[in-house]
Amino acid sequence: MTAAHPPMRILLTGGEGQLGTELIAQAPRFGIRLVAPTLAQMDLTRPADVDAAWDAARPAVVINAAAYTAVDRAETEAELAFAINAAAPGRIAARCAAENIPLVHISTDYVFDGCKREPYREEDPVAPLGIYGRSKAQGETAVRAALDRHVIVRTAWLYSAHGANFVKTVMRLIAEKDELRIVDDQVGSPTCAEDLAATILDIAARGAGTPWGTYHYCGAGTTSWCGLARCVLDTLAARGRIRGYRLTPIATADYPTPARRPAYSVLDCRRIEDCFGVVRPPWQDGVEKTVERLLRAQALR
Numbered sequence: 001m002t003a004a005h006p007p008m009r010i011l012l013t014g015g016e017g018q019l020g021t022e023l024i025a026q027a028p029r030f031g032i033r034l035v036a037p038t039l040a041q042m043d044l045t046r047p048a049d050v051d052a053a054w055d056a057a058r059p060a061v062v063i064n065a066a067a068y069t070a071v072d073r074a075e076t077e078a079e080l081a082f083a084i085n086a087a088a089p090g091r092i093a094a095r096c097a098a099e100n101i102p103l104v105h106i107s108t109d110y111v112f113d114g115c116k117r118e119p120y121r122e123e124d125p126v127a128p129l130g131i132y133g134r135s136k137a138q139g140e141t142a143v144r145a146a147l148d149r150h151v152i153v154r155t156a157w158l159y160s161a162h163g164a165n166f167v168k169t170v171m172r173l174i175a176e177k178d179e180l181r182i183v184d185d186q187v188g189s190p191t192c193a194e195d196l197a198a199t200i201l202d203i204a205a206r207g208a209g210t211p212w213g214t215y216h217y218c219g220a221g222t223t224s225w226c227g228l229a230r231c232v233l234d235t236l237a238a239r240g241r242i243r244g245y246r247l248t249p250i251a252t253a254d255y256p257t258p259a260r261r262p263a264y265s266v267l268d269c270r271r272i273e274d275c276f277g278v279v280r281p282p283w284q285d286g287v288e289k290t291v292e293r294l295l296r297a298q299a300l301r
Contacts, residue, residue: 007033010204011059013044014066018163019106022197023065030201035059044088054095061204063104064092072258074131085135090142093150102149104204109156111137114262121268122214130259151203152214156265160193161293170232171294174245184226184249188265189218192286199278211275216267219283231284235291
């Protein structure tokens with residue numbers, strides 16, 4: 001009888017976020033032991049914290065799912081955004097290179113300006129509109145410069161049953177208001193964190209032979225923020241949780257924000273499908289699954 005292989009040890013940053021929570025939940029079925037220090041234990045702006053957590057974890061792979069994601073606040077907190085989204089990934093990648101271990105780094109559609117009218121491919125030039133996008137683009141550059149054995153996964157419009165996100169906001173607002181006014185001229189591909197986490201763990205567990213580089217992953221299909229809200233509300237209505245709703249499409253100009261958003265955030269995901277055999281569910285499936293999880297959680301309270 002041969003001894004079972006011990007689980008692969010992976011150091012995870014951002015374990016308390018919505019993607020990190022899903023990564024932790026799913027890791028065991030991929031034969032992975034995730035070591036996920038809390039923010040209090042590993043603040044990415046303090047290199048000594050990262051070194052201490054790293055030494056304790058002794059990882060075979062690192063997944064960097066931590067990010068400064070407050071898009072509007074970043075306009076006035078640029079130093080913090082660049083420290084977390086640009087400087088920290090560069091330091092993590094450099095240590096990965098020194099120890100010859102791979103890094104899976106999560107990035108964003110906000111590295112693009114949204115002026116294109118066909119899905120963005122991985123090699124398209126980046127042109128971020130604000131501090132958040134610029135900091136994430138610099139983080140990608142730092143990872144590529146420091147480490148060959150990396151996978152950068154760009155995603156967009158992420159939501160889950162955890163943390164703060166658009167799906168949860170819509171569910172909260174419809175319980176408080178008779179009418180929702182939602183932007184309808186920004187287009188993207190909503191992404192379920194549960195599905196993205198499974199893809200990331202599959203990539204992280206592959207080891208030798210992994211095709212390194214930059215990839216896109218989002219839910220299949222496209223919609224607007226208003227269309228995403230309509231899917232959430234229709235799901236609630238179909239389950240008898242609301243009797244009806246008033247949803248009014250508005251323009252971006254009617255809802256000004258400190259940071260500009262890309263008008264078109266659709267990512268071409270063929271490369272990750274071809275290289276890793278990924279099958280992306282329609283974005284609507286993830287929304288329905290997440291709404292149902294949230295309704296179950298409410299029922300247990």
